Amino acid sequence: MTTYVHDIGGAPVIIGAGLAGLMTALHLAPEPVILLSRTPLGTDASSTLAQGGLAASLGEDDSPDLHLADTLAAGDGLCNEQMARRVVEVAPQAIQSLVRLGAPFDRALDGKLRLGLEAAHSRRRIVHAADATGHQLFHALLAVARRTRSITIMEDVTALRLVVAEGSIVGLLAVLHNSVFAMPTRRVVLATGGIGGLFRDTTNPLSSFGHGLALAACAGAELSDLEFVQFHPTALDSPRRPMPLISEMVRGEGAVLVDEHGDRFLTDTPGAELASGDVVARSIAHYLAAGHRVYLDARQCLGKKFAKRFPAIEAACRQAGIDPAVEPIPVRPAAHYHMGGVAxxxxxxxxxxxxxxxxxxxxxxxxxxxxxxxxxxxxxxATSAWVAASVAGTCAGRQWPRLPATVPVRPDPSPMGQIVSNALGIVRNGKVLRETIGTLLPIAVGETAAADPALVSLLIAIAALRREESRGSHYRSDFPGRDAAALPSRLTLCTAFENAVALRWQKSERSR
Ligand SMILES: Cc1cc2nc3c(=O)[nH]c(=O)nc-3n(C[C@H](O)[C@H](O)[C@H](O)COP(=O)(O)OP(=O)(O)OC[C@H]3O[C@@H](n4cnc5c(N)ncnc54)[C@H](O)[C@@H]3O)c2cc1C
Incomplete structure (x- = not known):
């Protein structure tokens, strides 16, 4: 392996060019910034796949307080209320800033933004661009980023390790094709997306395995709430991967969940089809495990209007040989979003x-x-503006990093699918989690392409094992009840040995 140093003048580096990375780079302008993307832009970012939209209390019957109440209810007692309040309060302004950047959101005849309804929202507050919001938004922002001279975009570059000296970042190691190089910088922003690619059934790009979590963990950063993985209740049940999503908005328009006999099975659940996602996902998983098939039936509420209201979803159904105007859509839950991450x-x-x-x-x-x-x-x-302000306000400096003796190979998460889906799916239990930790450990401390994906899976499994209760998206069949005293969790990877990892585990002191 040859490693050369790529001098970027100490500019900050953003790893990941989805919505978070692009917005952080745009907020940093005119400060020079390097934006790394593992693939050609937009080809493996969840941001481009988002259908529903962005939540903001813009309606006349809505307010940040109502948005906050819904957010806290979904978070099931573990939200940081201060942070939640801050985000919901700036969300309406954030939407306006996207409009100024060219986001083509749908508007009503009076020119006002059209607001959709999604599960567990008490008001219509989802700003969208038909059912391809992410795609439209991403490409509008990308066009602005490409015109912004302070942003240097580097495609096909994968960050492999962060280099740390005395507890601070001094650079990173990355690979372009087969050339490994070091970038000296004292400011790195991780914007690497989620972890759905660790699971067999996922709506995320298959390469989204949480590489940023592995980079952060190996740099000694604290990680939080890793056990909380959200499963989308209604991914299209076809062989296609990533699984096309049948957005909550379809249920928001009145579509109902039925079994193979056409019978609804959520009528006794408070909120029925619009109950919170984890409740709906668990009910569907339970029904599937009992040998049923599950369908989303939009024939009555939308029928022929389906194609006009949800053109991208209709196209995905058609590709799978289904016409949602006249047939129910087969669905199953899929790993969708990671609430946990770098604290x-x-x-x-x-x-x-x-x-x-x-x-x-x-x-x-x-x-x-x-x-x-x-x-x-x-x-x-919302947060990209705060991150950019903080990065811009930090002294740059430059220190040539002492390079690590070994450089990890480019990761491949594919061996994780079976292991992770069995242990960390919608229903978990201690016995399987313990066995899985034993399976993952040697892979995580090894040197194969599966090492980083296994490390991320291992840390999630440990967090899931430590949470001996069921709450939000985390369900333990051996601990089905809720622990009233439970707190958010935090862990730090201290050292990885040949057959063990040393972790610092702490109950979070952050406000709830
Ligand atoms: C199908 C689907 C529908 C969704 N719908 C909605 C919705 O309607 N509303 C909503 O709010 N949310 C939705 N979400 C969730 C939302 O899209 C994501 O949470 C959000 O887009 C994540 O943005 P991000 O910028 O953090 O990550 P991403 O958009 O996933 O971007 C990650 C970037 O990091 C890069 N990267 C990763 N690792 C490395 C590395 N080591 N080196 C270099 N580059 C790297 C990738 O190449 C990519 O460019 C949806 C998600 C999916 C999958």
């Missing part, structure tokens, strides 16, 4: 000097034990 403060700073995190890889505490639908893009947009 950050109000400015997006991690516990390691010079390391920030933004977007899905970060854990701000907004989501607690479960995310309220469409709060994640709103969070990425």
């Amino acid at each position: 950050v403060d109000a400015d997006g700073r991690s516990s390691v000097g010079g390391l920030w995190a933004c977007g899905e890889v970060a854990c701000t505490g907004l989501h607690g034990a479960n995310r309220l639908a469409s709060n994640s893009l709103a969070e990425a947009v």
Whole structure:
């Protein structure tokens, strides 16, 4: 392996070019910034796949207080209320800033933004661009980023390790094709997205395995709430991966969940089809495990209007040979969103000097034990401004990093699918988690392409084992009840040995 040093003049580096990375880079302008993307832009970012939209209290019958109440209810007691309040209060302004950047959101005849309804929202507050919000938004922002001279975009570059000296970032190691190089910088923003790619059934790009979590863990950063993985109740049940999503908005329009006989099975559940996502996902998983098939039936509420209202979803159904206007859509839950992540403060700073995190890889505490639908893009947009201000206000400096003796190979998460889906799916239990930790440990401390994905899976499994209760998206069949005294969790990877990892585990002191 040859490693050369790529001098970037100490500019900050953003790892990841989804919505969080793009917005952070745009907010940093005119400060020079390097934006890294593992693939050609937009080809493996969850941001481009978002259908529903962004939650903001813009309606006349709505307010930040109501949005906050819904967010806290979904978070099931573990949200950081201060952070949640801050995000919902700025969300309406964040939407206006996106409009100014060219976001083509849908408007009503009177010119006002059209607001959709999603599960567990008490008001219509989802700003969207038909059912391809992420795609439209991403490409509008990308066009602005490409015109912004202070942003240097580097595609096909994968960050492999952060280099730390005396508890602070001094650079990173990355690979372009087969060339490994070092970038000296004292400011790195992780914007690497989620972890769905660790699971067999996922709506995320298959490469989204939480690489940012592995980078942060190996740099000694604190990680928080890792056990909380949200499963979307209604992914299209076809062989296609990632699984196309049948957005909550379809249920918001009145579509109902039925079994193979056409019978609804959620009528006794408070909220029925619009109950919180984890309740709906668990009910569907339970029904599937009992040998039923589950369908989303939009024939009555939308029928022929389906294609006009949800063109991208209709196209995905058609590809699978289904016409949603006249047939029910087969659905099953799929790993969708990670509430846990790199523990950050109000400015997006991690516990390691010079390391920030933004977007899905970060854990701000907004989501607690479960995310309220469409709060994640709103969070990425809101927090990117705070992260950028904090990065810009930090002294740059430059120190040539002492390079590590070995460089990890480019990771491959594919061996994780079976292991992770069995142990860390919708229903978990201690016995399987313990066995899985034993399976993952040697892979995580090894040197194969599966090492980093296994490390992320291992840390999630440990967090899931330690949470001996059921709450939000985390359900333990051996601990089905709720522990009234439970707190958010935090862990730090201290050292990885040949057959063990040393962790610092602490109950979080962050406000709830
Ligand atoms: C199908 C689907 C629908 C969704 N719908 C909604 C919705 O309607 N509303 C909502 O609020 N949320 C939605 N979400 C969630 C939301 O889209 C994501 O949480 C959000 O887009 C994450 O943005 P991000 O910028 O953090 O990460 P991403 O958009 O996933 O971008 C991650 C970037 O990091 C790069 N990367 C990763 N590792 C490395 C590395 N080591 N080196 C270099 N680059 C790296 C990738 O190449 C990519 O560019 C949806 C998610 C999915 C999958």
